Amino acid sequence: MSEITKKATKPVKSIAVLTSGGDAPGMNACLRAVVRSALKHGLEVFFVNDGYRGLVEGDIHPVIDRNFVKDIINRGGTIIQSGRLPEFAKPEIQKKAIQQLKRRNIDSLVAIGGDGTYRGLLALSKLGVKCIGLPATIDNDIASTDYTIGFDTCLNTICDCVDKIRDTSSSHQRCSLIEVMGRHCGDLAVFAGIAEGVEAVITYDYKIPEDEFMNDLRELEKKKKHHAIVLVSENLLDIHELAKKVERETGFECKAEVLGRLQRGGKPSAFDRILASKLGNHAIETLLAGRSCRVCGVIHNVVEDIDIDEALAMPRDRKENLTKLLDILR
Numbered sequence: 438m439s440e441i442t443k444k445a446t447k448p449v450k451s452i453a454v455l456t457s458g459g460d461a462p463g464m465n466a467c468l469r470a471v472v473r474s475a476l477k478h479g480l481e482v483f484f485v486n487d488g489y490r491g492l493v494e495g496d497i498h499p500v501i502d503r504n505f506v507k508d509i510i511n512r513g514g515t516i517i518q519s520g521r522l523p524e525f526a527k528p529e530i531q532k533k534a535i536q537q538l539k540r541r542n543i544d545s546l547v548a549i550g551g552d553g554t555y556r557g558l559l560a561l562s563k564l565g566v567k568c569i570g571l572p573a574t575i576d577n578d579i580a581s582t583d584y585t586i587g588f589d590t591c592l593n594t595i596c597d598c599v600d601k602i603r604d605t606s607s608s609h610q611r612c613s614l615i616e617v618m619g620r621h622c623g624d625l626a627v628f629a630g631i632a633e634g635v636e637a638v639i640t641y642d643y644k645i646p647e648d649e650f651m652n653d654l655r656e657l658e659k660k661k662k663h664h665a666i667v668l669v670s671e672n673l674l675d676i677h678e679l680a681k682k683v684e685r686e687t688g689f690e691c692k693a694e695v696l697g698r699l700q701r702g703g704k705p706s707a708f709d710r711i712l713a714s715k716l717g718n719h720a721i722e723t724l725l726a727g728r729s730c731r732v733c734g735v736i737h738n739v740v741e742d743i744d745i746d747e748a749l750a751m752p753r754d755r756k757e758n759l760t761k762l763l764d765i766l767r
Contacts, residue, residue, distance in 0.1 A: 449567060449724045453497060453543045455485035456515040457550035457557065460701055461573045461587025463709035464515040467549050469506040470717025471571075476503055478725060483543055488550070489522040489557055492534045497541060510710055513590075513703050521553065531560050538566060545729075547720050549573045549586070552749060555732055559745045562730035569720040570732035570745060573713070575701060578622035581748035582734025586716065588624070589708040591700050595629045598696055603633075603666060610663035611690040612654060612683055614676045617668055618700050625700075626668045627759050631766065636665040641673060643760045653767075654687040665689065715740050 454471050456464045468484075475482045482500040485491045500506075509516055524530050538546070545567040548554045551574035558568040572579045575591035595617050606613040619625040623640025630638035637653065639645060645653075657665055669676050676693040683691040705713070716733045719740045723731055731742040 447544070449480060449545050451481035451483065451541075451543045452545040452547055452721075452724065453483040453485050453492070453538065453541075454517075454547045455488050455492060455549070456517055456519040456573070457488035457548055457554040458519060458521060459551070459574060460514050460519050461575050461585070462513045462590035462701070462703055462705035463586035463713040464519070464549055464573050465506075465509040465512045466705055466710045467571055467573060467586055467713035467717045468515065468517065469510050470714040471547050471549075471720055472500055472506045473503050474718045474721040476500070478721060480721070481543075483541065484517050487518045488520045488554075489525045489534065490520055491518075492537060492546075493522070493525070493530055495537045495540075497537060497543075510714075511704050513701075513705060515549075519550070525557050525560075528560075531557075531564060534561065535564050535566065545569070545724050547571065547724075551576070551585075552579060555579075555745050555749055558732075559730065559749070562745065567724060567729035568731075568745070569723055569729070569742075570748075571716050571720055572732065572734055575625070576619050576622050577624040578620060578753065579732075579734070579748070580751035580753045581732055581736075581743055583736055583738075584708075584712060586709055586713045587701075587705070589712075590703060590706045591618070592625060592628050592632070593706055594700050594703055595625060595696065596632050598694075598699075599629065599633045599635070599666060599668075602694055603664075606666060606692075607664045609690065611692055612665040612667065612680075612687070614667045614669055614680050614683070614691065614693045616671055616676050616693070616695045618696070619670045620672070621670075622753060623670050626670045627763060630668050631759060631762055633666065633668075634766070635668055637667040637767070638669075638763055639667065639673065640670040643763065651683070651686050654683060654689055658688055 573586035577588040680691040680693040
């Protein structure tokens with residue numbers, strides 16, 4: 438346990454909650470759990486609009502009662518808005534946030550977001566604020582939890598899109614290259630690839646040599662399978678150029694599809710609503726137990742919390758590696 442965690446001994450009296458980074462389905466469900474659990478334990482609760490920017494600018498408001506979060510458990514996005522503030526890495530900006538919290542006698546902060554959100558919390562913890570981080574990102578790129586809030590919903594959205602594209606792909610006997618989100622984490626592509634039984638998946642960690650990839654598509658043609666689905670992680674390559682190359686070298690008609698931000702939207706799945714509820718409640722229990730500078734997650738189906746700095750240092754390959762299953766099922 439870090440020194441920051443050990444110092445979190447004063448009783449918690451008030452908390453602020455914010456959502457930060459890219460929006461993810463289930464953020465509202467998590468906000469709901471944090472607010473209701475905190476009120477249940479007699480804490481004074483505030484919400485922050487627009488993530489760390491709102492914290493710095495003082496866009497902080499009291500939650501009067503539990504009705505503030507009624508009827509939001511099934512809503513996508515976040516009712517308190519989210520955003521990114523790169524300038525928050527500067528100590529002078531962090532101190533402005535501290536001043537805003539002190540002005541309102543807020544001693545604790547719960548932030549819902551990804552690894553950038555965690556780094557902001559680590560900085561604030563070092564300045565004396567009791568902080569808890571909750572993992573909400575569609576990318577599933579936080580190593581300290583098996584699943585992040587929003588990942589399951591996004592995965593289901595991708596599968597629904599691939600199902601629809603497959604109808605057209607098979608009808609017109611073509612190869613469809615589909616770009617999915619995930620930043621540098623290939624979980625969305627890999628999980629969707631297994632769920633959809635696609636012909637190939639290309640991610641940062643799971644790259645098929647181009648000559649092998651083209652040869653696989655030629656073999657499909659020889660076997661009289663006249664359509665194929667290929668999933669590609671975003672920012673890895675130009676799928677429009679790859680589609681042209683596939684047409685030149687394999688004989689397949691090939692179309693590139695970029696799913697884009699529609700992957701972020703929609704009502705959260707039941708899994709994400711339950712995950713968000715568990716983690717939101719655990720955040721309050723963690724603070725009340727006197728622990729701070731922690732992040733919550735689910736590891737092997739058990740809700741746990743660990744130091745933020747430890748979570749940020751964890752390698753992503755700690756998680757279950759499903760690429761071997763991809764190789765077997767190809």
